[in-house]
Amino acid sequence: MADLQGTIVTWLGHATVHIATAKGTSILIDPFIEQNPKFPKNYKLPAKIDLILATHGHGDHIADLLEVAKKHDSTVVGMVELIGWAQSKGVKNAIGMNLGGSWKHDDVTVSMVEARHSSGISDGNQTVYGGEPIGFVVTIQNGPVLYHAGDTCAFLDMQLIRDLYHPQLAMLPIGDHYTMGPKGAVIAAKYLGVKSVLPIHYGTFPVLTGTPEELSQLLDGSGIEVKAISPGESLR
Template sequence: MVADLKGNRISWLGHAAFKITTPSNKVILIDPFLTHNPATPAEAKKQDQVDLILVTHGHGDHTEDVVSLAKAHNAEVVTIVELAAWFGSKGVENAVGMNKGGSYTSQGITVHMTHALHTGGVGEGNDFPYTGDAAGFVIDLEHGLSVYHAGDTAPFMDMQLIKELYAPELAMLPIGDFYTMGPKGAAISARMLGVKYVIPMHFGTFPILVGTPAQLREAMHKINLDNVEVIEMKPGETIG
């Protein structure tokens, strides 16, 4: 099985950071942690075009480059309301603060903010201010492709509602364990979501993130999900 991205292209930039390029050449970044990300290839640490930035929650390994990229490209930043206010205080002019259950359309792309089981706070020195709940996004792209970026999360039963409400075809799921769910949790999440494709993320960046795509495939096999394709990407790789 080969993923049909309907003209969209998806690049994994390492960790939970992704770049999506639409058929009309709109560039979406998700959780851009690039500068100090040991998994991000050198050529991907700088971006020539950014139109929309989606941020799942306020931890440095998801937010590091948001402010600099938003300012450099006059990009719109969409995130939960408290974190949007924090970005605004740092000089981001186009920060949109929404909340879970809501939808927002920009530049022909609709995003739906979903639940996630995690925390959120942006560290500055010894201060770690709360910046709203962690979230995920379902992204309705051009030509009918629906993609779910789970953010940092454990499995939760309401993933079944994400399936019912938005029916994503492809899910980007964390598998690293320790800070998020591991491979077994991601397999169960894929079953609840009813997706065709899974891109594993948030693994291997640091030694403590021990989950692997091979373990995900094994966990999926044990629950009879062999019909779901695991798309194992290398940082810097593009599909579509």
């Protein structure tokens, strides 16, 4: 298991993850809460959410972005087109980025990396272009390097993420159908060179059939640990 050095990573169902650094920076990734059938009952978001990271514009990743950002006065970080949409909806604090870029907030450096997916934003009766889908590398000062893949298939250039950022823990979608399944996640984990995988984006809806058990079986003997936790549980 990667040493999280005081950082706490809490899975909130689907692709929603909360990260609390040892210094106290609070980060929420892909807020999908009210309509998320796997969001843990009785869980309350922290009063302080410094950053919201949005990997792409699909509703099961940003459905609650606007409400949470306004309520918690959070800074939203994402692809420039998605951020432009969020600002048009009243989000005041936002950082638009693009692939390969990094931005520093206190003890956290956020780097934007490639993902292979799509990113249309459903806005009323229209679909708005949300820019390219992305993943995030979160590098914590005096702490771990974490990678949230967003929605993606496995791709060879994940090796560049390994070489550039050296992540220790990868949050990888395994549900299949809309993203890679366990077989793809095995290749992704090996390309990334990570010590541990937190499976995400599975079991939320019937079509997402990939399981942590299958991932564990396929990774057996690889030295990569699968940290399968229930929504609301944390890695420390």
